[in-house]
Amino acid sequence: MLTPRHWTPLAGLGLLAVSLAAAAEDGKLRLFNWSDYMDPAIIEGFEAETGLEVVQNYYNSNAELFSKLTAGGDAQYDLIVPSDYFVPRLIEAGLIRPLTVEGKELEGHDNILSEFRGPSYDPEGIYTVPYLWGATGIVYNTETWPSPEPGWGLLYDPEVNDDYPFALLKGDAQFTFGTACAFQGAGFDCVGQEPWVAAARQIIETRNRDNFVGFTDATAAIEQVANGVIHAGVAYNGDLANKRAEDPEIYGKLGFFIPDEGSQRWVDVLAIPSRAPNVEAAQAFIEYLLRPEVAARLANYNFYTTPNEAALELVNDALREPPVMPDSAARERLHFTPSVSGEELELLQELWNEARSR
Numbered sequence: 001m002l003t004p005r006h007w008t009p010l011a012g013l014g015l016l017a018v019s020l021a022a023a024a025e026d027g028k029l030r031l032f033n034w035s036d037y038m039d040p041a042i043i044e045g046f047e048a049e050t051g052l053e054v055v056q057n058y059y060n061s062n063a064e065l066f067s068k069l070t071a072g073g074d075a076q077y078d079l080i081v082p083s084d085y086f087v088p089r090l091i092e093a094g095l096i097r098p099l100t101v102e103g104k105e106l107e108g109h110d111n112i113l114s115e116f117r118g119p120s121y122d123p124e125g126i127y128t129v130p131y132l133w134g135a136t137g138i139v140y141n142t143e144t145w146p147s148p149e150p151g152w153g154l155l156y157d158p159e160v161n162d163d164y165p166f167a168l169l170k171g172d173a174q175f176t177f178g179t180a181c182a183f184q185g186a187g188f189d190c191v192g193q194e195p196w197v198a199a200a201r202q203i204i205e206t207r208n209r210d211n212f213v214g215f216t217d218a219t220a221a222i223e224q225v226a227n228g229v230i231h232a233g234v235a236y237n238g239d240l241a242n243k244r245a246e247d248p249e250i251y252g253k254l255g256f257f258i259p260d261e262g263s264q265r266w267v268d269v270l271a272i273p274s275r276a277p278n279v280e281a282a283q284a285f286i287e288y289l290l291r292p293e294v295a296a297r298l299a300n301y302n303f304y305t306t307p308n309e310a311a312l313e314l315v316n317d318a319l320r321e322p323p324v325m326p327d328s329a330a331r332e333r334l335h336f337t338p339s340v341s342g343e344e345l346e347l348l349q350e351l352w353n354e355a356r357s358r
Contacts, residue, residue: 039301061171075275108290128269130307139235152183164231170215173352188262238304265334
């Protein structure tokens with residue numbers, strides 16, 4: 001059994017069976033990823049096997065990733081890790097390229113679970129390979145609410161929480177509108193003018209409440225609940241499980257639930273920017289991550305669920321139970337965030353800007 005955050009680089013697996021001629025020109029693979037989302041030992045193992053240096057840069061939201069790519073980042077990075085519903089936007093904007101030439105499949109691709117091979121965000125599986133998946137819910141202080149009703153009302157209903165500070169998720173318009181839609185009964189996967197206008201009004205009302213602290217990212221929300229800055233916020237299941245494992249005393253008082261009205265099942269994926277300097281190096285690293293031993297190591301490090309079927313038997317026990325692996329009832333309440341583009345996307349952004357400024 002692999003153990004989290006304690007591992008020596010994988011050895012004895014042989015050199016990657018790919019051509020790294022182009023990558024060898026400067027000897028680097030440039031990875032643009034979420035903060036603290038890659039086990040350093042995996043990087044060490046890849047570098048030792050290939051002789052490449054992995055240079056990492058970080059972003060904190062899909063919107064930030066998109067902004068960097070449109071500003072020329074598609075020619076600066078070799079590999080990125082966007083979320084599922086952002087993939088169609090990247091394709092439409094010409095910011096990512098097919099993973100391989102037509103008719104060729106990356107080594108290890110057959111390890112991917114069938115449910116991730118033809119997803120709605122990439123129906124032909126041409127542009128992406130799944131990285132990790134998880135769920136988004138509410139993190140809260142159990143001393144404040146020992147047994148709260150598991151609903152979005154903990155954030156949106158002043159009758160449920162009229163006194164205690166809380167925050168909403170930063171930087172993600174569609175997710176936040178989805179939570180407001182779910183609270184209002186329109187479903188987390190709402191799309192269109194009518195539900196989004198109602199969601200925007202809900203966000204404006206919420207922002208004007210005295211105990212609304214602001215928008216914060218998911219990792220910061222966990223820290224802020226632990227420190228008493230807020231008593232409830234939005235978080236990812238694996239992040240909280242990771243914190244609990246590291247320090248049960250500090251984070252043991254934090255609870256987590258997937259709201260009854262529904263929430264997000266997300267998949268982060270690997271993709272290659274359209275003008276990536278070292279495509280061969282990116283392909284090599286994807287194939288490395290598709291190895292069952294490496295995929296399990298990645299899941300154990302991040303406390304998220306692997307989409308690699310061959311790696312499932314290698315993951316730690318903590319990844320087989322809540323909050324990392326939601327129970328069957330909770331999984332039924334999870335939805336992929338619908339992909340939107342064109343006029344719908346413009347409307348979404350307009351309403352989001354208004355909701356944050358009024």
